[in-house]
Amino acid sequence: MKNGTSGKRMSFRQKTCIMVLSIYFFIAAFAPLIMPYEVTDFSHPSLAEPCRQYLLGTDEMGHDIFSLLIYGFRLTVCMALAAGFFSTLTGTVLAFCACYLGKAADHVITMTADLFIIVPEMVIVMFAAVFAEPTMINTELAIILFSWPRVYKIIRGKLKDCMNSSKVQYTMMMKGSIADVLQKLMPDIMPSVQTYFILQTNKAVTYETTLSFFGIGDPLAKTWGKLIRAAMDYENLYYDRVFLWYFIPVILVVVVFVVSLALLVHGGE
Amino acid sequence: MPGAKRVLYAVIKYVILLVLVVVISFALPRLLPGNPLDALAGEGSGYSGNTAASVLKSFEAYYAPELPVHEQFFRYVKNLAHFDLGISLFYKTPVLERIMSAARWTLPLSLISFAVGAVLGILLGVSMGLSKKNRGSLLVLPLLAWQAVPTFLVAALAQILLAYRLKWFPAVGAVTPGMLAGQPGYFADVLEHMALPLIILMIAEIPSNAVFAYHSTQKVKKAPYVAFAYYLNISRRNIRLHYIIKNILPDLWGRLNIQTVMCIMGSMFVEAVFSYPGLGSLLKNAASYRDYTMMQGILLVTCLYGIAVNLIYELVLGRFTRNS
Numbered sequence: 362m363k364n365g366t367s368g369k370r371m372s373f374r375q376k377t378c379i380m381v382l383s384i385y386f387f388i389a390a391f392a393p394l395i396m397p398y399e400v401t402d403f404s405h406p407s408l409a410e411p412c413r414q415y416l417l418g419t420d421e422m423g424h425d426i427f428s429l430l431i432y433g434f435r436l437t438v439c440m441a442l443a444a445g446f447f448s449t450l451t452g453t454v455l456a457f458c459a460c461y462l463g464k465a466a467d468h469v470i471t472m473t474a475d476l477f478i479i480v481p482e483m484v485i486v487m488f489a490a491v492f493a494e495p496t497m498i499n500t501e502l503a504i505i506l507f508s509w510p511r512v513y514k515i516i517r518g519k520l521k522d523c524m525n526s527s528k529v530q531y532t533m534m535m536k537g538s539i540a541d542v543l544q545k546l547m548p549d550i551m552p553s554v555q556t557y558f559i560l561q562t563n564k565a566v567t568y569e570t571t572l573s574f575f576g577i578g579d580p581l582a583k584t585w586g587k588l589i590r591a592a593m594d595y596e597n598l599y600y601d602r603v604f605l606w607y608f609i610p611v612i613l614v615v616v617v618f619v620v621s622l623a624l625l626v627h628g629g630e
Numbered sequence: 631m632p633g634a635k636r637v638l639y640a641v642i643k644y645v646i647l648l649v650l651v652v653v654i655s656f657a658l659p660r661l662l663p664g665n666p667l668d669a670l671a672g673e674g675s676g677y678s679g680n681t682a683a684s685v686l687k688s689f690e691a692y693y694a695p696e697l698p699v700h701e702q703f704f705r706y707v708k709n710l711a712h713f714d715l716g717i718s719l720f721y722k723t724p725v726l727e728r729i730m731s732a733a734r735w736t737l738p739l740s741l742i743s744f745a746v747g748a749v750l751g752i753l754l755g756v757s758m759g760l761s762k763k764n765r766g767s768l769l770v771l772p773l774l775a776w777q778a779v780p781t782f783l784v785a786a787l788a789q790i791l792l793a794y795r796l797k798w799f800p801a802v803g804a805v806t807p808g809m810l811a812g813q814p815g816y817f818a819d820v821l822e823h824m825a826l827p828l829i830i831l832m833i834a835e836i837p838s839n840a841v842f843a844y845h846s847t848q849k850v851k852k853a854p855y856v857a858f859a860y861y862l863n864i865s866r867r868n869i870r871l872h873y874i875i876k877n878i879l880p881d882l883w884g885r886l887n888i889q890t891v892m893c894i895m896g897s898m899f900v901e902a903v904f905s906y907p908g909l910g911s912l913l914k915n916a917a918s919y920r921d922y923t924m925m926q927g928i929l930l931v932t933c934l935y936g937i938a939v940n941l942i943y944e945l946v947l948g949r950f951t952r953n954s
Binding site: 374472473475476479480481483484485487488489491492493494499563567570571574575576577589593598599600604608612615616619620622623624627 | 646647650651654655658659662663771774775777778779780782783786787789790794795801891892894895899902903913914916917918920922925926928929932933936937939940
């Protein structure tokens with residue numbers, strides 16, 4: 362797998378992905394300016410059809426769906442980036458610890474990682490998220506806590522190879538500090554770390570939407586997942602055209618986001 | 631490593647993992663902030679107000695939050711040894727019973743879709759890898775994009791469009807309500823209800839298998855022994871069967887291992903969308919109604935399944951590589 366972001370020449374596919382993602386980040390950053398109404402404002406007529414005033418109509422409670430969707434950018438994109446960042450960081454740091462300390466530490470961490478890899482990860486994430494207090498932070502922590510092993514496995518493999526390289530062995534022989542060793546290792550693992558950051562962010566979006574769909578997490582934080590769940594809970598969603606503005610836009614937004622993230626790093630060899 | 635020793639080593643490894651699973655399923659609910667066990671242990675907790683007394687009683691009988699932690703753990707292990715996973719707080723029946731009856735729906739769905747998806751995916755991937763002028767590479771990006779889409783979204787869309795709108799398939803459940811086992815037409819009815827979830831799951835399984843098989847094929851195709859076989863004028867068909875396909879099998883085997891575990895998860899998401907009476911709906915209800923005993927039961931059973939699948943693959947894989 363070639364890494365996505367640090368390549369010298371980006372392919373057309375990668376440029377497109379980066380452009381799409383930039384739009385997402387832009388909307389996330391300026392959500393409050395783009396939203397016509399507050400998220401908490403349910404003073405609108407319920408179930409209005411799309412019109413100039415309500416671009417995507419309103420839900421059964423009288424929220425403006427377009428505003429909810431835009432605010433979802435901020436929540437979901439931020440939480441996905443944070444989850445991606447911290448799970449990649451955890452995995453990388455643990456991989457470094459395992460390789461640097463070796464022996465016992467390596468065994469213990471690898472065993473734990475193996476456990477989370479051989480059991481369906483999502484069930485454990487859900488389990489933790491259900492038992493904890495339903496807040497955004499707890500959902501986020503549950504995702505981070507159980508999705509690092511994949512990163513760990515790959516980075517550990519890379520580090521093991523690098524540790525044996527002459528430059529690292531030499532640094533160790535010269536009694537270099539951890540920082541020195543890290544400095545020597547960094548250039549070799551950075552591309553994989555970047556790739557995994559993007560993949561983990563991608564995973565986090567899927568996790569968040571799936572958790573929300575299962576009714577887990579802060580019911581007040583209107584992420585995309587919550588919006589999907591709300592739409593699917595609305596009993597008449599399927600009988601008239603409501604799904605066209607209540608359901609399809611949010612699904613498209615999620616799909617375009619995860620697909621751009623995935624295509625940014627994959628393929629093209 | 632000699633056979634018996636290898637088997638022993640694998641078994642020990644998975645026994646340790648099993649112990650870890652039990653410890654996690656015991657400890658996690660007690661460690662998490664704002665967990666129900668803490669809340670119940672404290673007197674005058676907010677729980678008693680809106681929780682039915684009978685539910686509270688069965689909850690306390692199972693978890694015994696008043697005991698010291700190590701005694702709680704022994705109690706938990708003892709219960710597990712008797713296959714007692716507690717009483718579901720939502721359904722008010724034994725958890726294990728519920729899970730077993732749900733698994734009857736989930737296992738066929740996930741295993742059939744896994745098998746068909748794997749065969750179709752691998753065939754597609756291999757033929758992409760062997761295609762002339764590497765035309766198969768055009769398919770990689772669409773497949774990767776498809777792989778990134780969460781399965782339950784596809785299921786939700788298919789439910790709206792194909793079931794509710796076009797009415798090609800029944801939209802919810804596993805049988806028409808009122809239909810009883812053994813009644814004429816029961817089997818056909820079950821198949822009809824299974825069709826759409828099954829198709830979605832199969833299609834969801836294909837991309838990851840195909841992309842993986844494509845990459846392995848590409849790798850093996852460039853190996854020196856394949857190039858050499860061409861020089862020796864060994865027939866194309868033979869090269870494909872004996873040189874390429876045979877050599878990607880060990881790679882694929884590892885992939886299939888992961889897929890076998892993950893297919894349960896995928897199946898659960900799709901079931902939850904279609905209110906199919908399998909583990910997915912059980913999980914959805916357990917999560918929505920905070921049915922803690924049920925969550926714990928599902929965690930244990932799926933982890934057990936994961937461990938069993940991995941153990942089987944590891945034991946068979948050893949034989950696989952030894953013979954070839």
